[in-house]
Amino acid sequence: MSVAVSSKLNKTVRDQYLKLPQDGKAQVTYVWIDGTGESLRCKTRTLKCEPKTIQDIPEWNFDGSSTYQSEGSNSDMFLIPARMFRDPFTLDPNKLVLCEVLKYNRKPAETNLRYTCRETMDKAKLSHPWFGLEQEYSLLGINGHPYGWPENGFPGPQGPYYCGVGADKVFGRDIVEAHYKACLYAGVKISGTNAEVMPSQWEFQVGPCEGIEMGDHLWLARYILHRICEDFGVVATLDPKPITGNWNGAGCHANFSTEVMRKEGGLN
Template sequence: MASRLDSLVHQRYMELDTSGSVMVTYIWIDGTNGLRSKTRTLKSYPTSPEQLPVWNFDGSSTAQSLGHDSDIYIRPQSIFKDPFVPGNNCLVMCDTYDKDDKPHPTNYRYSCYESMKKVDAQHPWFGIEQEYTLLDLDGYPFGWPKGGFPGAQGPYYCSVGSNRVFGRQIVEAHYKACLYAGIDVSGTNAEVMPGQWEYQVGPTEGIAMGDQLWVSRYILDRVCEDFGVIACLDPKPMPGEWNGAGAHCNYSTLAMREEGGIKVINQAIEKLSKEHHRHIKLYDPTGGEDNKRRLTGRHETGHIDRFNSGVAHRGASIRIPRQINKDGKGYLEDRRPSSNCDPYLVTEALVRSTCLDWENFDMERFTPKN
C-alpha cells in the first residue's frame, strides 16, 4: 500500500498536550542562499534570544564547510511564534559562526547589524515587496495548462475569478501564518504573471527587515509543503513575454519622512547612482547573473547596466511614488533587488550608500552562488 500524508491524522497528534515543553525551531541560511531548520526542546518559552542556547549543525551538508571540520555554530537572533505547531512553541532566526566564533562567510546578517547600529539615530525604515511564483511539483507554473501557456498578461494583476487567479488559498494561509508569527506583513496581491504573487513586509526598522523577510520565506515554504506546491523565488521563472519577480525595497530615513524630505530623497538617489554596479552585484545571490535575466529594460524593469530614476516610473532603477513627490516627503523605491535577494545585503547596501560609506565593507567576502 502506498504511503500517504493525512492532515487530519496529523492534526490529532498536534492537539496532544505538551505543556511544560517548548519546541524551538532554529532557522538559518545555508551556503546556497536557501533555508535550513531543526528543532529542539526547552522547558520554558524564551523571552529573548539571549535565553536560547547556541547550537550547531553539519556545515558539510549545507555547502558551508568540509566534512573533516564540519561544525558550524548557529546563534539565535530573533524569536517568532510558531504557526505550525499549536501551543507555546516558537521559530528562531539565527546567524552562523565558524569554529573560532567569527561570522561565517555566508553570514551577511552580522555586517548588516553593525551598519544598522551606526545609523540608529536616523531610523532607517524598510519595506520589501516579495514576489514569488507558485509551481506544481513538476516545476511547471501552478494553474497553467500542462505543456502550454495561459492567455497573455493583462487580466491577472490584482484579479479575481477562477480563470485568472491560481493559489489564493495558499496566499491567504501564508498571510495569516505570518501575522500569527508576529511578522509585519502589510498586504498581498496577485501579480502580473498568472501564478505569481506578492506580499509586502514592513515598514520595519533596521535589522528587523532581514529577520522578518527570511522567516516569512520559511513560513511560505512550510505552507506550500501542506498544499503540495513550490514557492519559487527565481527572478525570471518563465522566459519570454512574462514579468519577472523582484523584491522592490522601499526605503526612508527620518529626514526623508519629515517636511522637505523630498530634497533628502533626491540626494540619496544621487548617491545611489554612483554605486549602481556595486548594488547590482549585491542584489541577487549570483552577483547579478540571475537579475540579468530580469532587468532587461522591459516588463516593468530598468536595464541592469544603466541607472535611472523617475516619479511613478516603473521602468526605473529608483522610483519616487507620485504621492511622495506630491507630499514632498516619504520614501524611495529601489526596484533593482531580485526576488531571491538576501535582504541583509540589500538593506545594508542602501544605508552604506546613503548614510555611511563603504569603508570596511569587504566586497570580496560576498561570494556569488552560481
C-alpha cells in the same frame, strides 16, 4: 499537475497529535540561511519551558558540511539565535528563531551577511532607517511547471491576472491567504499581498521595518511561505525569471526612508 508526496498525507491524523499537551515544554525551531545564500534550513529542539526573550534560547551546533557551509574535515558550526517569532505550525508555546551562523572558530560564516548588515544598521541607528519590502514569488508544481497552467501550452496573455479575481485569473489564493494569516500569528510585519502580472505569481509586502528588522522579518516570511507550500504540495520560487519568454519576472522591491526624509519638508 505534479504534486509533492508529503502533501498527500492525512492532515487530520497529524492534527490529532499536534493537539497533545507538551507538559510545559516548548519546541524551538532554529532557522538559518545555508551556504548557497538563498535556501533556508531548519531543525528543532526541546526547551524545558517557553522562552520569553531571545536570550532564553541557547546556541546550537550543526554539521556545516551538509549545508554547503564547511568542509567535512572540520564541519562543526554554531547557530546563534537572533530573532524569535511564534510558531504558526505547532502553535504556542512553540517558537521559530532566525539565527546567524558562526564557523568552528566563532567567526561569521561567509554567507552570514546579517552580521555585516547589523554592523551597518548599528552605525545608522540614529537615522532610524525604515524599509518596506515587496517580495514577488511564483508558484510551481514539483515538476517545475507553473501552478494552474495548462499541462501543454500556456494561459492567455498577461493583463487580467494582476490583482485579479476569479478562478480563471488567479491560481493558489489558498496558499496566499494561509501565508498571510500565519505571518500575522508569528509576529512577522507583513503588511499586504496581491496577485502579480504573471498567472501563478504573487507578491507580499513586509514593513515598515526599522534597521536589521527588515531582513529578519523578510527571511522568516519566506520560511513560512515555503513551509505552507509543503502542505499544499507546491513550490514557491524567488527565481527572477522562472519562465522564459514574454512573462513577467519577479523581484524584491525595496522602499527606504530615514527619519529626516519622513519629516515635514523631507522627501516623501
